[in-house]
Amino acid sequence: MSLIVAKKLSLYYPGSKSAALAQVDFSIEEGRITQFLGTSGSGKTTLLKCITNLETEWTGELTYKGLAINKMTPRERASHIGFVSQSFDLFPHMDVLTNCAHPQIMVQKCTKNEAREKAEQELAHLGLKEFLHRLPEELSGGQKQRVSIARALCMNSRLLLLDEPTSALDPHSSRMLVDLLQGLNREGVTIALSTHDMSFSSNLLDRVYFMKDGSIIEFFDARKQDLKDTTAIRQFFEHLKSPA
Amino acid sequence: MSELQELIETYESALPLLLKGCLMTIGISAVGIFLGFICGLVFGILMCRRMSNKWLSPILRFYVTIFRGTPLFVQLLIVYFALPDVLGIEIPPVSAGIITLGLNSTAYLAEVIRAGINAIDRGQWDASYILGYSRWQTLRYIILPQALKAVIPAITNEFASLIKESSILMVIGVPELTKVSKDIVAHNLKPMDIYLMAAFFYLVMTYVVALVTKCWEGKARS
Numbered sequence: 001m002s003l004i005v006a007k008k009l010s011l012y013y014p015g016s017k018s019a020a021l022a023q024v025d026f027s028i029e030e031g032r033i034t035q036f037l038g039t040s041g042s043g044k045t046t047l048l049k050c051i052t053n054l055e056t057e058w059t060g061e062l063t064y065k066g067l068a069i070n071k072m073t074p075r076e077r078a079s080h081i082g083f084v085s086q087s088f089d090l091f092p093h094m095d096v097l098t099n100c101a102h103p104q105i106m107v108q109k110c111t112k113n114e115a116r117e118k119a120e121q122e123l124a125h126l127g128l129k130e131f132l133h134r135l136p137e138e139l140s141g142g143q144k145q146r147v148s149i150a151r152a153l154c155m156n157s158r159l160l161l162l163d164e165p166t167s168a169l170d171p172h173s174s175r176m177l178v179d180l181l182q183g184l185n186r187e188g189v190t191i192a193l194s195t196h197d198m199s200f201s202s203n204l205l206d207r208v209y210f211m212k213d214g215s216i217i218e219f220f221d222a223r224k225q226d227l228k229d230t231t232a233i234r235q236f237f238e239h240l241k242s243p244a
Numbered sequence: 245m246s247e248l249q250e251l252i253e254t255y256e257s258a259l260p261l262l263l264k265g266c267l268m269t270i271g272i273s274a275v276g277i278f279l280g281f282i283c284g285l286v287f288g289i290l291m292c293r294r295m296s297n298k299w300l301s302p303i304l305r306f307y308v309t310i311f312r313g314t315p316l317f318v319q320l321l322i323v324y325f326a327l328p329d330v331l332g333i334e335i336p337p338v339s340a341g342i343i344t345l346g347l348n349s350t351a352y353l354a355e356v357i358r359a360g361i362n363a364i365d366r367g368q369w370d371a372s373y374i375l376g377y378s379r380w381q382t383l384r385y386i387i388l389p390q391a392l393k394a395v396i397p398a399i400t401n402e403f404a405s406l407i408k409e410s411s412i413l414m415v416i417g418v419p420e421l422t423k424v425s426k427d428i429v430a431h432n433l434k435p436m437d438i439y440l441m442a443a444f445f446y447l448v449m450t451y452v453v454a455l456v457t458k459c460w461e462g463k464a465r466s
Contacts, residue, residue, distance in 0.1 A: 054373065074374075091386055093389045106377055155376070
């Protein structure tokens, strides 16, 4: 089942003649890991921002389970779609537990106890039990990212979007993130991410859209195709195997 | 009588009056900064990038420009002498002093708070939006706690400035520290002794404000 469907999605930034997204068609399937692959400036982040409605000036069709994304209330969107940005954007004046509990209290109107209980559960699930009362500034990049993921999961989001998730991580944290995302996916969380990290991407191959200059130029589904049958995506990964 | 004894006697007789003047200075400045903070907070929010309104923001910016670009003394004269004339009402000196200090510090604090809010990373607004917070919830729980923490020094600096600037209220007869000192000098004809004492009191007041700021900042950081 498709969670997100985009048809002829286009976006122009004010003052720019070239499209940030040019008539893009794609879908994010429930229970799968969908990657938007491509070099910097290819439109991956813009595409994720359209799904979260941070970009609103797009044209075309963009739906979540058939509902137009831009017609959903922020509260509805938050309870279906979680987003982890490149910089994680934790609230620096709140400790880890409050970062995860506060949105539930404010947005989902949970009681303080319910929210804290759920936050503790999710944080423990992601291996952060001993960091509950630390401030974000006291955490490493990988830990901050896990808190950001836990915060999204606390809102019951079953679709998790991650923008360039390895950009602030060391190689060890990147490997741990692969395991974490695979684990969450096995538990039923649908994952969509943008990346230009070939090594990271190759460990999560499932559904891949390859982007260039705001367009999707190739699609690959690991369940239906062999990587050898692709052109741009295969070339992208060959760079990894035989570095210049 | 020795000179030292004479000095002690001068201070002994002047001290209660000077302390009363100090209390008036602190009171007027504190109420002025309180008014300035409340109005400055509202103005700062309505002038910041994310909350600005195309009709209201230019009016607020105009207000800030006027009050930051004109001398406090002139503003005081307008509030105390010109406004009552135009409106046909009488404003007591203390009230006129408080209103003037409040209006003036509103302009400075609005600018400080606006800059503090604008300095918060855009990602904080985006993250709050994606999590489903309303704009006002974002402002109240996410942005303002961070922005105000950053502008604490600027707010207390403004308070210290206001304590010193409140001395011009003597021209409309507010019995603050400078006015009291001037009255004592008119009586005992010892300007050096009394004005030095007044200067010392101003120094103590601004030093205490600086000290409290430091403690407050440390507390906010921890």
